Amino acid sequence: MDAPLTGRVALFGGSFNPPHLGHLALAEAARDEAGLDRVLWMPAAVPPHKQEADLPDGPHRLAMTRLAAEDNVAFVVSDLELQRAGVSYTVDTLRALNAAHPEAAFSLLIGGDSLAQFASWREPEEILRRADLIVYPRPGADMAAVDPALRRRVILLDRPLLDVSSTAVRDLLRGGRSARYLVPDRVLAYAAEHGLYR
Ligand code: ATP
Numbered sequence: 001m002d003a004p005l006t007g008r009v010a011l012f013g014g015s016f017n018p019p020h021l022g023h024l025a026l027a028e029a030a031r032d033e034a035g036l037d038r039v040l041w042m043p044a045a046v047p048p049h050k051q052e053a054d055l056p057d058g059p060h061r062l063a064m065t066r067l068a069a070e071d072n073v074a075f076v077v078s079d080l081e082l083q084r085a086g087v088s089y090t091v092d093t094l095r096a097l098n099a100a101h102p103e104a105a106f107s108l109l110i111g112g113d114s115l116a117q118f119a120s121w122r123e124p125e126e127i128l129r130r131a132d133l134i135v136y137p138r139p140g141a142d143m144a145a146v147d148p149a150l151r152r153r154v155i156l157l158d159r160p161l162l163d164v165s166s167t168a169v170r171d172l173l174r175g176g177r178s179a180r181y182l183v184p185d186r187v188l189a190y191a192a193e194h195g196l197y198r
Pocket of ligand 1: 013014015016017022023026109110111112113114136137138139162163164165166167168
């Protein structure tokens with residue numbers, strides 16, 4: 001990502017451990033429904049809300065994210081959080097993106113489970129000043145439990161629920177099962193080649 005971004009850009013952060021079809025469907029749905037020019041995929045160095053003892057090295061997650069995103073011209077993958085290292089706070093990332101891309105209008109793309117936790121993120125009000133929230137519903141995430149004042153401020157995508165998670169994919173692969181069609185073939189090939197999730 002060399003040239004400054006312009007237009008409507010959604011920041012899409014995650015562990016991407018590994019990226020799966022849920023991530024792809026939600027990024028594309030947001031692009032389509034919210035009229036985005038770009039979806040900026042951002043693998044976290046250390047996700048704030050997760051204790052993943054076996055989080056693969058950043059370069060592996062970055063490579064898998066690039067493979068997952070490569071055939072959509074609106075998708076861009078950034079290593080900003082991996083370069084920054086340490087716990088990856090979204091508010092820090094948005095500050096850096098606003099400074100580097102003053103012509104771009106940012107949104108933040110999250111799943112319904114992340115919305116349910118949003119109040120516990122670092123500086124949620126500052127995030128909302130810098131970005132609109134675009135939310136893809138997620139099975140098990142109770143939208144009714146979200147503070148109504150927050151719910152009024154989000155764009156909730158009306159799309160099919162997709163009951164797939166990186167956890168379920170890792171469990172399948174560790175059990176020697178196939179995750180084909182839940183994860184792009186190129187990502188599965190990369191994981192196999194590098195002995196991830198065995
Ligand atoms: P894990 O199972 O390891 O916790 P995950 O599948 O939730 O991982 P992340 O990389 O943590 O994947 O997710 C990045 C973002 O994508 C989060 O905002 C999450 O809510 C959202 N997301 C992931 N999968 C889905 C899904 N199936 N439906 C809706 N949102 C999703």
